[in-house]
Amino acid sequence: FPALLFGAIVRYPLQAGTALPVPDQRPSATEGQAALAAPVANGIDPIITGAVPASPQNALADVSLTLEEIEIAQVEQLVELTRAAYLQRNRLIETAANAGLSIRSKPQDMPAVGGPFVPMEDAMEAADFSRGLDTLESALDALDKTRSEIRAFPIAHPVPGMKVTSGFGKRRDPILGRSAFHGGIDFGTPVGTPIHATAAGTVALAGRNGGYGNMVEINHGNGLTTRFAHMHRISVKAGQRVEIGTRIGETGNTGRSTGPHLHYEIRTAKGAINPMQYMKAGSRLGSML
Numbered sequence: 001f002p003a004l005l006f007g008a009i010v011r012y013p014l015q016a017g018t019a020l021p022v023p024d025q026r027p028s029a030t031e032g033q034a035a036l037a038a039p040v041a042n043g044i045d046p047i048i049t050g051a052v053p054a055s056p057q058n059a060l061a062d063v064s065l066t067l068e069e070i071e072i073a074q075v076e077q078l079v080e081l082t083r084a085a086y087l088q089r090n091r092l093i094e095t096a097a098n099a100g101l102s103i104r105s106k107p108q109d110m111p112a113v114g115g116p117f118v119p120m121e122d123a124m125e126a127a128d129f130s131r132g133l134d135t136l137e138s139a140l141d142a143l144d145k146t147r148s149e150i151r152a153f154p155i156a157h158p159v160p161g162m163k164v165t166s167g168f169g170k171r172r173d174p175i176l177g178r179s180a181f182h183g184g185i186d187f188g189t190p191v192g193t194p195i196h197a198t199a200a201g202t203v204a205l206a207g208r209n210g211g212y213g214n215m216v217e218i219n220h221g222n223g224l225t226t227r228f229a230h231m232h233r234i235s236v237k238a239g240q241r242v243e244i245g246t247r248i249g250e251t252g253n254t255g256r257s258t259g260p261h262l263h264y265e266i267r268t269a270k271g272a273i274n275p276m277q278y279m280k281a282g283s284r285l286g287s288m289l
Helices: 029-041 056-098 129-151 275-288
Strands: 002-005 008-011 164-166 169-172 179-182 185-188 194-196 201-208 214-221 224-229 231-234 247-251 261-268 271-273
Touching: 056 129, 056 275, 201 224, 214 231, 214 247, 261 275
Parallel strands: none
Antiparallel strands: 002 008, 164 185, 169 179, 185 261, 194 247, 201 214, 214 224, 224 261, 231 247, 261 271
């Protein structure tokens, strides 16, 4: 019989009288059939362990039930998403109105909310997946329009993190020392602090403007404009479109100014208004936009 020796096959002669190994006796045909039949009789596949497959009819029923459950779950998710979009929109409108923003959007109830309980299985025809998608799309479009309308108001902070050093309205003029009207609010800042647009709009002016020094004015529509004065550097041009948060320049000490700061105004057709009203609205609405 062959053996391996350092990778080479070495054959040893078989000695006379050596008995060959004899395998165990194979089961008879009858015994083999009985052994194979026993597991089958117990519902077990002798080749692949596990339960006997269900009948085709049962399998189809299981698949149909699973697909129905998936469809029901999908419709339920669409309903919840639609409800969330309507609630978010109504909350935005309510918060904006309470903050004094005159927006055109009006609260709206979610369609098909309320009424007697109807099991989802019985309502599938009326609230099918396709209709649910259309309703959700309509709700999301309405939410986006409301967000865009609110973003058109100057509600952001022009120099985040910087504090107000002089408020809006009557004050003592810092240069003449006489009573005067302050048409904006001042933020004390180091020279070079980034200034950001407080709403989407179009740059109406970008350059020198008398006592304002280097100034940027942005038209936001709805009769609203913002002014950023005493700037050290201007980063935008007249006619340029900006979005809320766009960097428009840096703070400085140009024009009629006693030190580096940002003079910030919000104006309507009737004149300057207090920017704090809009900034407070922004602090309430920021996380929702």
